[in-house]
Amino acid sequence: MRMNLEQIRDALGAVGTLGGADMTVPSGVQTDSRCVRDGELFFCISGERFDGHTFAAEVLEKGACAVVAERPPFSMDEMQDRQDRPVLIVPDTVAALGRLALHHRMGASAVVTGITGTAGKTTVKELLAHVLSVRGATARNHLNRNNQIGLPLSMLAATGDERFWVMEAGISQAADMDELGSVLRPDLAVVLNVGQGHLSGLGDKGVAHYKARLLKHIARGGVGLVSADYPDLLAEARKNCGELRLFSAVDPAVPYFCEYAGPAGEGRGLYRVRLESREFETEAPFRGAYGAENVIAVAAAAHILGLTSAEIAEGLRTAELPQQRFNCRRYGRWLVIDDTYNANPLSAGRMVESTAENACGEPVVFVMGEMLELGEAAAQAHTELGRALGRACPAAVFWKGGHGGHVQEGLHAEGWNGPFVPVADAGAFLRAFGALGIASGTVLFKGSRSNRLETFAEAFCSAVQNGQEGR
Numbered sequence: 001m002r003m004n005l006e007q008i009r010d011a012l013g014a015v016g017t018l019g020g021a022d023m024t025v026p027s028g029v030q031t032d033s034r035c036v037r038d039g040e041l042f043f044c045i046s047g048e049r050f051d052g053h054t055f056a057a058e059v060l061e062k063g064a065c066a067v068v069a070e071r072p073p074f075s076m077d078e079m080q081d082r083q084d085r086p087v088l089i090v091p092d093t094v095a096a097l098g099r100l101a102l103h104h105r106m107g108a109s110a111v112v113t114g115i116t117g118t119a120g121k122t123t124v125k126e127l128l129a130h131v132l133s134v135r136g137a138t139a140r141n142h143l144n145r146n147n148q149i150g151l152p153l154s155m156l157a158a159t160g161d162e163r164f165w166v167m168e169a170g171i172s173q174a175a176d177m178d179e180l181g182s183v184l185r186p187d188l189a190v191v192l193n194v195g196q197g198h199l200s201g202l203g204d205k206g207v208a209h210y211k212a213r214l215l216k217h218i219a220r221g222g223v224g225l226v227s228a229d230y231p232d233l234l235a236e237a238r239k240n241c242g243e244l245r246l247f248s249a250v251d252p253a254v255p256y257f258c259e260y261a262g263p264a265g266e267g268r269g270l271y272r273v274r275l276e277s278r279e280f281e282t283e284a285p286f287r288g289a290y291g292a293e294n295v296i297a298v299a300a301a302a303h304i305l306g307l308t309s310a311e312i313a314e315g316l317r318t319a320e321l322p323q324q325r326f327n328c329r330r331y332g333r334w335l336v337i338d339d340t341y342n343a344n345p346l347s348a349g350r351m352v353e354s355t356a357e358n359a360c361g362e363p364v365v366f367v368m369g370e371m372l373e374l375g376e377a378a379a380q381a382h383t384e385l386g387r388a389l390g391r392a393c394p395a396a397v398f399w400k401g402g403h404g405g406h407v408q409e410g411l412h413a414e415g416w417n418g419p420f421v422p423v424a425d426a427g428a429f430l431r432a433f434g435a436l437g438i439a440s441g442t443v444l445f446k447g448s449r450s451n452r453l454e455t456f457a458e459a460f461c462s463a464v465q466n467g468q469e470g471r
Helices: 005-012 052-062 076-081 093-107 121-132 150-157 176-184 207-217 231-240 291-304 309-318 345-359 375-391 404-413 426-436 454-465
Strands: 028-030 040-043 066-069 087-089 111-116 138-140 164-168 188-191 223-227 244-248 256-263 269-275 278-284 327-331 334-338 364-369 396-400 420-422 441-446
Touching: 005 087, 005 093, 028 150, 040 052, 040 093, 052 066, 066 093, 093 150, 093 176, 111 121, 111 176, 111 207, 121 138, 121 164, 121 291, 121 309, 138 150, 150 164, 150 176, 176 207, 188 207, 188 291, 207 223, 207 231, 223 231, 223 291, 231 244, 244 291, 256 291, 269 291, 269 309, 278 291, 278 309, 291 309, 327 454, 334 345, 334 454, 345 364, 345 375, 345 441, 364 375, 364 454, 375 404, 396 404, 396 426, 404 420, 426 454, 441 454
Parallel strands: 028 040, 040 066, 066 087, 111 164, 111 188, 138 164, 188 223, 223 244, 244 256, 334 441, 364 396, 364 441, 396 420
Antiparallel strands: 256 269, 269 278, 327 334
16 A cells, blocks of 8 residues: 555545654554554544544554554643644444555555355465466455455555456345445456355355355455355356356356366365366365365456466476365375364365265364354254265264264264264363274364364374374
8 A cells, every 4th residue: 555644634534643654654454453664554442342533643653654443542731742633534444444445455556356156266366366367466455354344454555556356245144245345346247156154144044145245345356256056156247247157067068067077186186177178187285176166266266357368287296275174184194184174064064074084084083163153044054064074984073162072963964973972172082082992094074263273283292292192
């Protein structure tokens, strides 16, 4: 971002004094007082646990060039001491952050891609950014900073001179996508898939309705790219977008199509891709049929943005997955699959299926956690997850959180009656695991974010390295 404080004040419609710093160009934008660096513009945001206004004096002492606030952040005495420090007042600092990001986006030269979906959007965003980087500088959100604070910060962190921006939008409430889409204004909007997720906030009109709202905010002359494999999504997409392209991992008649061709090494798969009349094979850093959806979404988007088949194939072959997303690592006699970042019915079912394939007939252990924000669908969703686990014929299932009874119902419905072990923490998990006497195999760690199953994975890997996993 290359705007001075006067331009920022005008873009935000803010009031307040600039203290003679009108021409100062902030070195960055920050909302976390702990991370403020010299010259940054600080937005005072009120959250559930902290109010950024209480840190205004602190960030100025740290070198912030100005603060944006919803009310005067200092007492009258402090104001007398800080008359030379710029303070801009706006009605809503979160909305102002988005407005500033939009202003920056409209002046940027980059082609902007927006990505949303229920499962895999961070993976697709990271892979697409990697593939596009062969053509020029590419900016993206850091991991899943995809909400009304994280997305604008990611946009403002870009210079605007990049060739591409690849940004994901994550939603949990009905108004979220309109708020994010109106800030991002993508040239290419990708809706990867839809499934049960955040139903407590999106259940009234359905997930497809709200995910497809991203298409409503495509910039003039832009394109929508949507999976044809979800009828409800396709119907909603057609309501919101005139220029729509389709991809599929199911229907070969769709112009952009991909299918899984088999394993290509531990944790890697081979995929056959067709982009209209062009066909090729490529490796990708995941394994299983579910990965075809990710591959074709990336390949189709890159094709629309002008890349060749050779560039796309090479980009997918050399890509790596972000942390806590199907990260496969060998620890002694165990293949550990860490997919702990989050979980919903769609992503959890896919990971169970893929893990069973990766195991190649060796024992499989599932360490799973409750899937949250499913509202009235929670009981049925956990029963269906139990059925998926049962079909994988695991050596054992460890469970953290609620709905364990529903998971067991699903397991029993598939005729599975092996060890089902509820665990509350990593220590209890390791003790229970050691008691089973399983010497080798594949173990998947997967659950909603609040389960913190990454601590289980870390403890298990440490125990394996120390030769203590079976004790």
